[in-house]
Amino acid sequence: MTYARDVGALARKDLLLELRARDTLPAMLLFVVSTFVVFHFSLPAHPSRLAASGLLWVAILFTALLGLGRAFVPEREQRVLDGLVLAPCDRSAIWLGKSIATLAFLVAAEVVALPVYALFFRPLSGAAVLGVALADVGICAVGTFLGAMAVTTRARELILPLLFLPLAIPIVIGGVGSGAADSPGRYLGFLVLYDLLFAVVCWASFEYVVAE
């Protein structure tokens, strides 16, 4: 219960920071919508189901990367991470709170982006939307973990995509499969497995990421 309260306080703080600064969500929204507009005008009309699904995942992945790159900026600016690390709460609560806040931003961007995608390309099936939701969890769990690793390095803007994109390949496979395959069940199952596996790994090892 105390753990849940800590996570809630940390996630609420991130939402409040975004509400004040407004420097992550508007950028994500602008990026994802612009990407669809560019794809719409640069590609032939009526792309195949597989190609359209691929476009969706390229846009989602890079939009998420934009949000993940900003995730630990407030902590970096004033070295607030030191203050959080010293607090007697379980350090994994910092990761979980940040992941929840990042997930909220990504979902908010997708609430706008998915209808735009449907308008420009093709309507999304229920399985595709479920695939996006499951992928979001994995993206935020892994991305937040790597974001915390990258924030302490000098070349953090380079490190995050270099670490994140290879680990996101299974998400793309599961996501494209859930939207384009005739039987999306096993792709959705694959995404659930990915989420569970990486959430547990990140939760258990976050302590070592923030310890000096």
Next chain:
Amino acid sequence: MLVARGLGKRYGEKRVLRGIDLELSRGGFLVVTGANGSGKTTLLRICAGLAQPTEGRIERDAERAQVGYLAHEPLVYRELSALENLELYGRLYRVPERRERIGMLLERYGLWDVRHDRVADYSRGMTQRLALCRTLLHDPALLVLDEPFTALDESGAALLDAQLAELRGERTLMVSTHDPGRVASLATARLELAA
């Protein structure tokens, strides 16, 4: 109590601390001095539990929850108000009667009237006062203060003098400073780090 033997720290090839021995009993007041780059901040980070030594060992009877650490940076969010920052830390440190304690500290350090303002709008001295409030919020048993007088004006420095005098003997204190004369009358031990 804080005991360190042969403490050293390296960052890759660079050695920033070497062969430090110190012993600070409960209620003691240690003043750490030294030139820029002598490793004061690194030593204080190790003593606060934020960094691990690469050589030697350190024993501390205060748990994480009982350590108050004042760093060069205020460790507060610039886009939040003083009240919101202290509320967050108060929750994470499980401070009993949190609101009363926060109110008392803000009042004492002259930030009550600006408690709803964003920290980004504070002067450097006001931010340092807030950092002191954050450090003292959970009434820590071990206080590790890295150049606490930085940026404080005369009234702020006088407040801190009074606070340190009040805490002396009741809490274990470790203070790094470039002005050891300021806390000389309070100190029970002094450690000078060589550059």
